[in-house]
Amino acid sequence: MTGYAAIVLAGGAARRMGGVDKPARAIGGRPMLHRVLAAVADADQRIVVGPAGPVSQGVRTTREEPPGGGPVAATAAGLALLDSGTTTVALLAADLPLLTTAAVAELRRALAAPSAGPADARTAGRPGVLDGQPPALACYVDGDGRRQHLCAVWRFPALRAALDRLAATRGGSLDGAPVRGLLAGVAVREMSWSGSGPPPWFDCDTDEDVRRAEEWTR
Template sequence: MGAYAAVVLAGGAARRMGGRDKPTLPVGGVPMRERVLAEVADASPRILVGAGPAPAGVRLTREVPPGGGPVAAIAAGLAMVDADVPAVALLAGDLPLLTRSAVGELLRRLDDSPVDELLCGLDDPPADVLLRQLDDSPADVCDPVDGVCFVDGAGRRQTLCGVWRPVALRTALHRLAAGRGGGLAGASLRELLAGLVVREVTWSGGGPPPWFDCDTERDVRRAEEWLR
């Protein structure tokens, strides 16, 4: 896949860091949110959701109300993405170890066909193997996925290090807002993504995990060590 947008969420309260504007904290001399934006330099548009100012070439918006949480921030960012954009990377603003190759892996996996997914790791499978794989798979295996995200070593989804189909996210946002009386403030990512078909991706590249986020000063120091 070529074209995609990127929405970087940078409006969290960072309570474990004394309420500081966490994504602006430097790691390796560069603010974390700017590191994230640099790794999606080929996205169009790039959208920063949070307090400004935004770097040159990056659109700025804010969730309603400010501090309303990640789902409200996703809604604000997605509102700035054109309807014909086929994919959007949703990324936390505190991922200093994110790489362009990791984003590229997610984009490729979003476009994998169901058969590609089933036969991953099989070399030139004969037709009978393909038929058995399809017969033994869940009934919905041929449904296209709505998004892909990395999973960590414990099997936890890193949903803010993922790539999603905008139409699926918009549908989910409308459903969730309707169920909450029109508001999205305080809604959880789990609520938003419930019912979506999500492909989980294990990071197999070199280097540290691209989903590593910095919630504490200790996390920042660890990221600094990885980047040396």
């Protein structure tokens, strides 16, 4: 056991796709959800939160409370199933068809790194960016510097504490809470994708996104 777990968030209304079951939509002949689960096949525990359909043996499923309560409520539901020995948690959207094991491993290495690296130096002074303290999470940023909150790896205690803090500011409820609220007051290690191939943080919100992802997988 390595203490590494993965929570994959498979809820959401997919309004820009007409309300389809987006995680079940195939890219390169495989449902997006299955592609994400394959990228974290080396995790000790894999949790899917939301309607999942058939999943691989060993993958556990659950639902957020209330159903449709959003990604933060779903994160809390997934965290509730993790073993006490969990140390790090990959927090991932289910619509990342280009995610790879190597990309997640890079985030895990960044989180474990003891000192600030080049990615931190580029963003010195930015609110929430690592400043000489251990990071609570490592996440990818896109070409415009936007954090990809659901392509990230967290320290388990930091994620638990962030959920508790956010719930306390909302009267105990996480229903509808924004993902960025989890990052308030925590140290973030931002990572640009340095590997070969398409960006692992690319998510599919529209039919055009699906078309682009298909092209990348050919």
